[in-house]
Amino acid sequence: PSMRRLLAASLGALLIAGCAIPPPPVRPVTPVPFVPQPVVRDVPCDPLCIRRLSSAELPRWRMLELDLETPIQVANPFDPQQIDLSVRFTAPSGQVIDVPAFFYRRADAQGWKVRLTPTQEGTWHAQAVMRAPRAFEGDTVTFRVLPAQPGARGFLRVHPQNPRYLAHDDGKTFFAIGLNLAWWRDDPIEDYRRWFDALSAQGGNAVRIWMAPQSFSLEWRETPLGDYTARLERAEYLDRVFEMAEARGIYIVLVLLDYSQFSQSVYPLWHENPYNAANGGPCRRPRDFATDPTARALFKRRLRYIAARWAYSTHLLAWEWWNEVNFTELVDAAVLKPWLEEMTAVLRAYDPYRHLTTISYAVPGDPRIWAMPEIDLVQRHEYGPEEPAWFRPVAGGQAFFRHMRDIPAKPVLLGEFGAAFTYEQADALAREGVHFHNGLWAAAFNGFASTAMYWWWDTLVAPANLWPRYRGLARFLRDEDLARFAPLPVSVAPAEAAIALGLRAPDRALIWLRDRRYRMDEAAYQYSVQIATGQASEATFRFTLPALTDVVLEMQALGAGRHRVTWFDTRAGEPIAADDAWPEAGRLRLRAPAFRHDLAAKVILLTR
Secondary structure (H helix, E strand, O other), rough: OOHHHHHHHHHHHHHHHHHOOOOOOOOOOOOOOOOOOOEOOOOOOOEEEEEOOOOEEEEEEOEEEEEEEEEOOOOOOOOOOEEEEEEEEEEOOEEEEEEOOEEEEEEEEEEEEEOOOOOOOOEEEEEEEEEEOOOOOEEEEEEEEEEEEEOOOOOEEOOOOOOOOEEEEEOOOEEEEEEEOHHHHOHHHHHHHHHHEEEHHHOOOOOEEEEOOOOOOOOOOOOOOOOOOHHHHHHHHHHHHHHHHHHOOEEEEEEEEEEHOOOOOOOOOHHHHOOOOHOOOOEOOOOHOOOOOOHHHHHHHHHHHHHHHHHOOOOEEEEEEEEHHHHHHHHOHHHHHHHHHHHHHHHHHHHOOOOOOOOOOOOOOHHHHHHOOOOOOOEEEEEEEOOOOOEEEEEOHHHHHHOOOOOOOOOOEEEEOOOOOOOOOHHHHHHOHHHHHHHHHHHHHHOOOEEEOOOHHHHOOOOOOOOOOHHHHHHHHOOHHHHEEEEEEEEEEEEOOOEEEEEEEOEEEEEEEEEEOOOOHHHHHHHHHHHHHHOOOOOOOOOOOOOEEEOOEEEOOOOOOOEEEEOOOOOOEEEEEEEEEEOEEEEEEEOOOOOEEEEEEEEEEOOO
């Protein structure tokens, strides 16, 4: 009957519309793309000048690149004691920002660049400054910053109203949907272009990338400490990666240090590390990296270069100090805490945008570190085929809040996730994507600021083409502001058949309903039985469950009026059924349509 009423109302609306004079068509306004007009200055450059600006006018939150010119050459252009160049910017408000220059070298050119992303509209002033090998201040140039272009949102911050979430400078909530793409597989540009295209096409918007020895680290065996010449090609690759990410709306968590470089037990690479005294470095043991004055000074130099080259990006989600620091000797809070305090002060001195910072552990972590003001984002890593505890609701809300009860009110990223922590490949079981899929939805409904960011991108997600799994959640959340929501307990009958997680805002609720059997361990059991008994082969195995029918959900009503309930396919993110419901004694009962695996629902209060 409800469907007949819906069809009748729709038909009536069409008939009425047919009798009315149609309104004039609304023509969408296509924003005019910004085309920078470079400015090359013909001025003497002895000892220093601003030779080129990428544009004399640019929109707010768009990067301006300046080329500096100097005839001075030194043995190590990465050592600010030998040569220290920067540009002093004066904003329209009078704020003064000093941005260090960075040395670059590519096949056809080399020199000095400065990158700034203006955050204020109006006329800016820029002055080249030399502090070494001698003091000098160049002439001043001006450029104008125009209003931001449509779609530009600025940098990411902790949400001003809900500290569990992230928001852009313009106030729009940001929920990270993505995975790890720590390093490339074959070709750094083509691999990242292919992965970014696949992710963004399905609505994904976040990745986690490492500055590891096998990827973008500026120092390793082939580089003298503090001299990045031998790895400048990798810096060029990272430039391209940021450019590709920005063009596709993807945000990057950039991991500055990986535990393996300082580990002697888990994927140990300490024996190769140039900071190791056995290789001529200043550190007798890994923990000396945090305490030795020479090691600290060298890392501060590296931070200066990293911030100078990549802090400009509005698509830098966060700096991550360490990946899984618990596998190093620096995990001791007595060592790690003062190091984080010192290095964060250095990084923020060179990063005028104050990007967010995080750190990660392979275990829940240290509340003393999470509470530090130097750490903006908490991070969890979860591995294992069993159903994680945070998939299950507990009294008073979701398990996430029980797990995180000792953590300050900060956004929490589920930075790594996987069914296995050793190796996960695209066999028939993994191709079903059960754990992958559940991690996306469970994290969103458990108060995280990101989906579960899967780890096995190059051996599973890409080869098995799990990219389309992002589509359902991205579309479901596209018009929702998760920062408005709080946990909503939802009961299910029969309770042994299904589980539901809910979120509630004043006028709407979101629900994720899942068959309790739709889990990795159940899929693994079916896989082993079917393969062992010859019911399926590696090519033909499919994880199938019978449809669930007559599942009823009960939740607190949003108000006294009519509630519109729309059910969604979690793979496509498209509505599949809709009905109305009215509360009884302040409670709302919802009958789910027959489903396999899982469903999602939006409940909207239409009248009060």
